[in-house]
Amino acid sequence: MNAISVKDVWKEYDGRVILENINLEIAPRAFVALVGPSGCGKTTFLRMLLSEERPDRGSITIARQPLPAEPGADRGVVFQRYSVFPHLTVLGNVVLGLELKAAPLLGRLFGSSRRAAEDEARGMLAAVGLAGSEEKYPAQLSGGMQQRLALAQALIAKPKVLLLDEPFGALDPGIRAEIHVLMQKLWHERPLTVVMVTHDLSEAFSLGTRVIAFERRRNEPSDGGRYGATITRDFAVWPKRIAGEPRPPKKKSMPGRDDPVPLTGPLRDDPALQGDAP
Amino acid sequence: MRLINRRPAPGVARLLALVPFVLVMVAYLIGSGIRLSENPSDKLLPSFASFAAAIDRMAFQVDQRTGDILLLVDTEASLYRLFAALAIAVAIGLVLGIVIGLLPYFRAGLGSFVAVVSMVPPLALLPILFITMGLGEASKIALIVIGVAPCLVRDVALRVGDLPPQQSIKAQTLGASTWQIVLRVVLPQTLPRLIDSLRLQIGPAWLFLIAAEAIASESGLGYRIFLVRRYLAMDVILPYVAWITLLAFLMDRALAILQRRAFPWFEAARASG
Numbered sequence: 001m002n003a004i005s006v007k008d009v010w011k012e013y014d015g016r017v018i019l020e021n022i023n024l025e026i027a028p029r030a031f032v033a034l035v036g037p038s039g040c041g042k043t044t045f046l047r048m049l050l051s052e053e054r055p056d057r058g059s060i061t062i063a064r065q066p067l068p069a070e071p072g073a074d075r076g077v078v079f080q081r082y083s084v085f086p087h088l089t090v091l092g093n094v095v096l097g098l099e100l101k102a103a104p105l106l107g108r109l110f111g112s113s114r115r116a117a118e119d120e121a122r123g124m125l126a127a128v129g130l131a132g133s134e135e136k137y138p139a140q141l142s143g144g145m146q147q148r149l150a151l152a153q154a155l156i157a158k159p160k161v162l163l164l165d166e167p168f169g170a171l172d173p174g175i176r177a178e179i180h181v182l183m184q185k186l187w188h189e190r191p192l193t194v195v196m197v198t199h200d201l202s203e204a205f206s207l208g209t210r211v212i213a214f215e216r217r218r219n220e221p222s223d224g225g226r227y228g229a230t231i232t233r234d235f236a237v238w239p240k241r242i243a244g245e246p247r248p249p250k251k252k253s254m255p256g257r258d259d260p261v262p263l264t265g266p267l268r269d270d271p272a273l274q275g276d277a278p
Numbered sequence: 279m280r281l282i283n284r285r286p287a288p289g290v291a292r293l294l295a296l297v298p299f300v301l302v303m304v305a306y307l308i309g310s311g312i313r314l315s316e317n318p319s320d321k322l323l324p325s326f327a328s329f330a331a332a333i334d335r336m337a338f339q340v341d342q343r344t345g346d347i348l349l350l351v352d353t354e355a356s357l358y359r360l361f362a363a364l365a366i367a368v369a370i371g372l373v374l375g376i377v378i379g380l381l382p383y384f385r386a387g388l389g390s391f392v393a394v395v396s397m398v399p400p401l402a403l404l405p406i407l408f409i410t411m412g413l414g415e416a417s418k419i420a421l422i423v424i425g426v427a428p429c430l431v432r433d434v435a436l437r438v439g440d441l442p443p444q445q446s447i448k449a450q451t452l453g454a455s456t457w458q459i460v461l462r463v464v465l466p467q468t469l470p471r472l473i474d475s476l477r478l479q480i481g482p483a484w485l486f487l488i489a490a491e492a493i494a495s496e497s498g499l500g501y502r503i504f505l506v507r508r509y510l511a512m513d514v515i516l517p518y519v520a521w522i523t524l525l526a527f528l529m530d531r532a533l534a535i536l537q538r539r540a541f542p543w544f545e546a547a548r549a550s551g
Contacts, residue, residue: 052447073453082442086547087466096462097452107458139546157452 002063002160002193003028004049009058011044016225018044022058024212024231029243031187031194033204036214040229042197045214046165049195050077062161073101076159078167083150084138090149091134094121097157121156128152128182144175151186164196168203180207188246209243211235324513332513348502349521355497357525359415360487363422364476367483370427372472375434376464381456389435396428401489408494418490425486426479433475438464470541477533484526 004026011019018041026032034042047053048060051071060067062074077083084093098117099109109117125131128148138146147167154162168176168183184207187194198204204211213233241247286294310323324332337349344351377384378392404421411417441464449459491500499522506514537544 050447050451071447071450073451075451077448077451079444079448082444083448085445085448085463085467086550087541087543100449100452100454100458100462104455104458107454107462137543137546139543139550153448154451159451 002191004161004193004195005061005064007059007061009045009048009055009060010228011041011048011053012056012228017228019214020228020230022230026193026195026210028193029191031207031209031241031243032196033208033211034195034197034214035199035201035204035211036229038199040214040216042214042229043165046163046195046197049161049163050075073157074159075161075163076154076157077163077165078147078150078154080166080169083167084146084153086138088137089134090125090130090136090138090141091118091121093138093149093153094124094156097153101157121152124152124156125149127186142175144171144179147171147179148182151183155186155190155192160191160193162192162194164194164198166197166199169199176203183207184246188244192243205237208237209241211237321510321512324516328513329517332511333517336514336517349518351497352499352502352518353521353525355495355501356487356491356499359418359490359498360422360483362415363419363487364426364479364483366419367423367427367430367479368472368476370423371430371434371475372465372468374431375472376438376460376468378431379435379438380460380464385435392428392431392435396432398424400425400486404490404493413494418487418495421490422483422486426483429479429482430472430475434468434472437468437471437475441467470537470544473533473537477530480526480529480533484522488522 004024006022006024006026009019009022010017022045034045036042044053048055049067051067051069054069068074071077085096088096095109095114095117098120100107102113102117103109108114122131122134125134128151130145130148130152133141133145138149141149150167168179171179180203186192187207196204196207201211211233212231212235214229215232216227216229217232218227239247306323307326310325313320313323314325337347340346341348374388374392378388379385400421403424404417407417407420407424411420445463446459449463454462487498488500488503491498492504495501499518503515503518
C-alpha cells in the first residue's frame with residue numbers, strides 16, 4: 001500500500017552536509033513524528049518527501065514507486081503558515097481541490113457539478129469543525145481555525161500521504177490540544193500515512209505511532225559542515241496506537257495543561273467532535 | 279505630551295486637510311491683487327473673474343471656429359489616448375509580469391531585458407515613434423505604453439515572486455497544473471496588487487500624454503495648454519491644469535474603490551500577511 005521507504009539518503013547545501021545516511025521504512029497507515037533540534041534537517045527531510053527538494057544520494061519510494069520529481073496530489077501538506085489561499089473563502093479553499101481535479105482548463109466548476117463539489121466540501125468542513133464559517137475569508141479566522149481549514153483543504157484531495165510541517169506550532173496550548181483530538185480522529189477515519197515534523201516532544205508522543213529523532217552525531221566548528229544529521233532515536237509509542245482503532249480516552253480527574261478539554265460539560269465547544277470520543 | 283502622541287480629533291483633521299489648499303488660494307489672491315492693481319491688463323496672475331470667463335468660454339460655449347465645446351473635445355481626445363494606452367500597458371504588465379515572476383525559464387530569458395528596457399527614457403524614443411508611426415494617435419499611445427508598461431511588468435513580476443512559496447507547493451499537492459496555478463492562485467492575487475502599481479503609474483502616464491500632445495497634436499488637454507501658451511493665456515492654462523489634476527485624482531480614487539469592492543479579502547490579507 002502506501003509504505004514509504006527511504007534508503008541511504010544524503011542532502012548537502014553549499015558543501016555543508018545537512019542529512020547523512022538516512023534509512024527509514026515507514027509502514028502504511030503509520031503516524032510518524034519527526035523531532036530534533038532546530039536546524040537538524042527535519043524540515044529538509046519533509047521537503048524531500050514533498051519532492052520540493054531532491055536527495056543528493058539515495059532513493060525515496062512510496063508504495064514501491066520512486067518519488068515523482070515534483071509535488072503532486074498523492075501527497076498532501078499542511079504548513080505552519082501560508083497553507084490556505086487568502087483570496088478564497090473557506091468554502092472556496094476546500095472546493096478548489098475538487099475544481100482543479102475536475103476542470104483542467106478553467107479550474108472552475110459551474111452549475112450542478114459545482115453544487116455537488118460544494119456539498120462534498122461542506123461535509124469536509126463539518127468534519128473539521130468549520131461548519132458555519134464557509135463564507136469567511138482565512139484572514140477572518142483564528143490560527144487554530146486556519147489550520148483546521150488547511151487540514152480540510154489537504155484531505156479533500158484524498159492524498160495517500162499527509163505531510164505536516166510544524167502544523168500546530170503557532171497555536172495556544174488549549175487550541176493545540178483540541179486540534180490534536182481532531183488530528184487523531186482524522187487519522188483514524190481516513191487511509192492516511194502521516195509524517196509530522198514538530199519540535200514539541202509531548203505533541204510527538206501524544207499523536208504519533210512512532211517518534212523519530214534527527215540529530216547531528218558530531219557538530220564541531222572544525223568539522224567544516226561535513227557531518228550531517230541522521231536518525232539517532234526511533235521509538236515505537238507504547239501502548240500501541242493502531243490506525244482505525246481509537247483508544248478510549250484515559251479517565252483522569254483533572255485534565256493536564258496540554259490535554260484536550262473535557263468532551264462533555266460546559267467547556268465542550270468543538271463542533272467537530274460529535275458522538276463518541278475518539 | 280510628546281508631539282508624536284498628539285492626535286487631531288476627526289473634525290480638526292478634516293479642517294487641517296483644507297488649510298494648505300486655502301493658504302495657496304490666499305497667496306494667489308494676494309499676489310494677483312498686487313499685480314493687477316499695478317497693471318490691470320497683467321496676464322500672469324489673472325483674477326478669479328477672468329478665470330470664470332475663460333472657463334465659461336472653454337467649457338460651456340461652442341467654439342466659433344470649430345463648432346465644438348473645446349474642453350469637452352480636448353478631454354475626450356486625451357482620455358481616449360490615456361485609457362487605450364493604460365489598457366494595453368496593463369495587459370502587457372499582467373502577461374509578462376506573471377510569466378517572468380512565475381516561470382524560471384522566462385525569468386532567466388526576459389528578466390534582465392525588461393530591467394534594461396525600463397531604464398530607456400521614453401521621451402528620448404518619442405522622435406523614433408513619430409518617425410516610424412507618424413504623428414497620429416498610435417505614436418502617442420505607444421509613448422505612454424513604453425513609459426508605463428515596463429514598470430508594471432517589473433512590479434507584477436516582483437509581486438508574483440513575493441507570493442509565499444508554500445502556496446505554489448500547496449496548489450501542486452492539490453493537483454494543479456501550471457496553467458491552473460496561474461488562473462486560480464496567481465492571477466486573482468496579482469490583480470489587487472496590480473491596481474496599486476497602476477495607481478502609482480497614473481502620474482507618469484499623464485506626463486507622457488501631455489508631452490506627446492504638446493509636441494504634435496491637433497486636440498487634447500496638453501495640446502490646448504501649449505497652444506494658448508503663445509498668448510500668455512494663464513486664465514485658460516490654470517483651469518486646464520486644475521482639470522487634469524482633478525481627472526487624475528478621480529482615477530486614483532476610482533481605482534482605490536475598485537480594489538476595495540472587487541477584492542474584499544485583500545485589505546485583511548495584506549495586514550496579516
